Amino acid sequence: MRVDEDHSRVALTADPAMRSGVAFDVPLAALRGDDDTIEVDVVLPRLRCVTGDTLDRYARDTTTPCDSHGNRLPDPSGGGLTAASAEVAPEQELLTVFQLMQRGPLLTSVRDVFLFTGFMLGGDEMCRIYVRLVSNGVSYGLDVPLRTVRGMSASFETELTMKLDNDGELYEPVTDRSDDYCTLAYDLSSWMNSAPG
Known part of the structure; x- marks a missing residue:
């Protein structure tokens, strides 16, 4: 207030x-x-x-x-x-990432690729982000390490849009085929470590 x-x-x-x-x-x-x-x-x-x-x-x-x-x-x-000693926890960066994903991409060329449908925090400081492709309705879980989210919030959505726009195929390791909330879950750890921040 x-x-x-x-x-x-x-x-x-x-x-x-x-x-x-x-x-x-x-x-x-x-x-x-x-x-x-x-x-x-x-x-x-x-x-x-x-x-x-x-x-x-x-x-x-x-x-x-x-x-x-x-x-x-x-x-x-x-x-x-x-107080200046306040530290921003890695999972707090997720708020910024999710806000950007919910608002949608700013560039016309990357619009309408996916919808952000939710997330779930997991063990080992991981987060599974759920998205649904607009083109075919397939839902994916995207496992991301919280430590790499920091600093990526501005570019994460744009980079992910370009990645998912490749006919919905992700060339990353599958981590889960039995998640109630998605068709497949992928481990994006290596991709996020190499993606530009």
């Missing part, structure tokens, strides 16, 4: 009834990078690290003020959610 011209606030709760929570202030000036753009990635890693125990501790602290919705407002001093 926007608090004023200089602050936003992110509310989290572990209460299923949504009667109480904790609202963290985010100074907008702290989100501005060198190019004067808002860097949400600075805040998201901090939010991912807030545990239920932390929320419970704040929620039970009656000395901490509340907003009109019953959310406790902890003291934002010390950097809070915008």
Whole structure:
């Protein structure tokens, strides 16, 4: 929520009834990078690290003020959610990749090749991305290592579109023929390691 011209606030709760929570202030000036753009990635890693125990501790602290919705407002001093030490986890880069895939390609020449249909995180820091080819409706699972997703978000969709536009044939190792959500799953590890970033 926007608090004023200089602050936003992110509310989290572990209460299923949504009667109480904790609202963290985010100074907008702290989100501005060198190019004067808002860097949400600075805040998201901090939010991912807030545990239920932390929320419970704040929620039970009656000395901490509340907003009109019953959310406790902890003291934002010390950097809070915008502290420079926040690290972007590899799986967090997936959000950017999925947003690009959902919006669709920007270039007319690579339109209408596939639809993004979902994803599932797996062991060994892998993610299976599900796509369906527009031309024939065949669904594929694409196993990608999370460590290689970082830095590829801008080019991943375009590169994948060109790869899938080859009559839907992928020349990568098959990893699964029994996934309920796709016809075949391929391991894209080698391809992603060699694809331009």
